[in-house]
Amino acid sequence: MTIQEVGSGDTRVRPIKLGGALITLVEPHEGHEVEYNRWYERDHFYAGCMIGAWTIAGPRYVAPRTEKAKRYPAASSFAPDTAKGSYLALYWILAGKFGDWIRWGTDQVNWLHDNDRMFPHRDHVHTLMYKFAREQHATEDGVPTEMALDHRYPGLAMVVFELAEGVTPDAVAAWSEARPLPADQLVAFTPIPLLADAPSDVPRDEARDRYVHLYFLEEDAAAVWDDRFAGLGDEFAAAGLGQVVFASPFRATVPGTDCSTCAIFWAVASSTALSSPNSFTATSLRTPEISSLNRNWIGCENS
Numbered sequence: 001m002t003i004q005e006v007g008s009g010d011t012r013v014r015p016i017k018l019g020g021a022l023i024t025l026v027e028p029h030e031g032h033e034v035e036y037n038r039w040y041e042r043d044h045f046y047a048g049c050m051i052g053a054w055t056i057a058g059p060r061y062v063a064p065r066t067e068k069a070k071r072y073p074a075a076s077s078f079a080p081d082t083a084k085g086s087y088l089a090l091y092w093i094l095a096g097k098f099g100d101w102i103r104w105g106t107d108q109v110n111w112l113h114d115n116d117r118m119f120p121h122r123d124h125v126h127t128l129m130y131k132f133a134r135e136q137h138a139t140e141d142g143v144p145t146e147m148a149l150d151h152r153y154p155g156l157a158m159v160v161f162e163l164a165e166g167v168t169p170d171a172v173a174a175w176s177e178a179r180p181l182p183a184d185q186l187v188a189f190t191p192i193p194l195l196a197d198a199p200s201d202v203p204r205d206e207a208r209d210r211y212v213h214l215y216f217l218e219e220d221a222a223a224v225w226d227d228r229f230a231g232l233g234d235e236f237a238a239a240g241l242g243q244v245v246f247a248s249p250f251r252a253t254v255p256g257t258d259c260s261t262c263a264i265f266w267a268v269a270s271s272t273a274l275s276s277p278n279s280f281t282a283t284s285l286r287t288p289e290i291s292s293l294n295r296n297w298i299g300c301e302n303s
Contacts (some may be wrong), residue, residue, distance in 0.1 A: 016146050018056065019095030021189055022049065022105065023212065024127040025085040032121035033261035037087075039119045041255055045089070047112060052104050054097035057149035061088040061156050061250035062260040068248070070225045072233060076245040077207070078126065078160050085125035086264045088158065088250050090214070092149055095132070102129055106195045113199055127202045130189035130212060134173055137185045145187055148216050152252060155221035157183065157229050160246040161211040167241050172211050175239055182228035183215035210245070221249030 028036035041060065050058055063071075063086055071082040079085060093101045112118055135145045143151045161172060169190060176186065189212045194204060217224065233244035253260045 014144070014146065016056065017095035018092055018132045018146050018187075019098040020093045020101075020129060020131045020192070022089075022091040022093070022127075023130055023189070023214075024089045025125040026087045026089070026127070027084040027123045027125055028086065028264070029121040029123070033264055034258050036119055036122050037258055037261050040087070040089075041253075043117065044112070044119070047117060048109055049089075049091045049105065052101060052108065054094040054101045056092035056094055056146060058089065058091040059149045059152065060253045060255075060260075061090075062086060062253050062264070063088070063248055063250050064260075064264060067222050067250060070222060070230070071246070071248040072230075073244065073246075078162075078210075078245040082248075084123070085248070087253075087260075088156070090149060092146065098129075098131070102192070102195065106198050109199055110197065118201075124202050126205065128194065128205055129192040131192055133169055133188040133190050133211070135185065135187050136176060136181055138181050138183070142185060143216075145185065148185060148187065151216070153184065153216040153218060154252050155217035155219055155224075156250040156252070157213075157215040157217065157221050157225070158246070158248055158250065159213040159215070159229070159232060159244060161213070161236060162207070162242050162245045163209045163211060164240065164242040169211055172241060175236070175241060176213070179235070182224070182232075183217045185216050187214045187216070188212065189214070209242075220251065222251070225249050 026040075045058065045060070049055060068083055068086075071079075074082060137143075163169075163172065169188070173188070176188075191205070191208065191210055191212070193206065194202065215221075215229075221229075229247060229249070233247060237243050
């Protein structure tokens with residue numbers, strides 16, 4: 001794609017390049033949604049990732065019940081229970097410094113464990129480092145991949161492929177480029193194993209034949225899911241490339257609010273409420289005992 005001229009250097013080469021990503025899919029324990037959300041975005045989002053050198057950007061996404069209902073397959077080695085994995089966090093890491101960042105990130109999270117800065121009431125569904133593989137854009141001069149997270153796309157589709165024996169990422173790329181792009185841009189990754197001394201609460205995933213697609217959308221992912229993504233898994237299998245082991249729509253969270261917590265386990269908040277803090281009130285947050293919040297009396301309503 002065309003690179004906008006910046007500075008006085010050779011702008012045919014991007015001055016900032018994406019090297020890899022941390023992709024983490026987490027489920028808060030029921031009854032601890034608000035507590036978890038506040039811990040993550042007010043502490044761990046920064047202390048565990050963003051303060052590290054070479055971090056480019058990082059947003060969070062959420063899959064309420066309406067999004068989870070569209071997930072497929074019903075169960076797989078990647079996600080045995082599609083009801084789990086409500087929160088998705090993504091972190092872009094600078095090319096050329098990815099290995100250094102993985103070492104720093106492992107040491108930093110171990111330090112947070114040692115200093116009682118973690119949150120026990122949540123489970124990792126999937127947390128792994130990924131190497132940047134390729135990108136694909138709907139328009140030639142669209143949002144650069146390095147800026148995708150800062151662009152704050154309202155919708156995201158995450159699709160995890162398990163490649164058939166002998167199938168290469170290049171074959172998947174050729175298949176993807178031959179079909180209409182269902183999003184503004186696609187960013188693809190291949191997995192990298194965790195370091196041996198990574199925290200023990202993060203499940204080890206040793207699969208090496210997986211390929212992850214992150215589709216960034218300018219619209220609500222669930223609203224266009226049936227037309228653009230529901231049949232993607234069958235198409236991939238029919239092409240003899242392998243199988244989809246996880247496909248899910250997500251919507252962007254609203255930082256500094258608890259909007260995202262209300263529709264994880266029950267359907268009471270509208271799409272508008274989850275995407276616009278001005279149209280949302282969480283009436284239950286009047287109690288000083290946040291740790292006692294539970295789904296029986298978190299009030300989510302449109303004002």
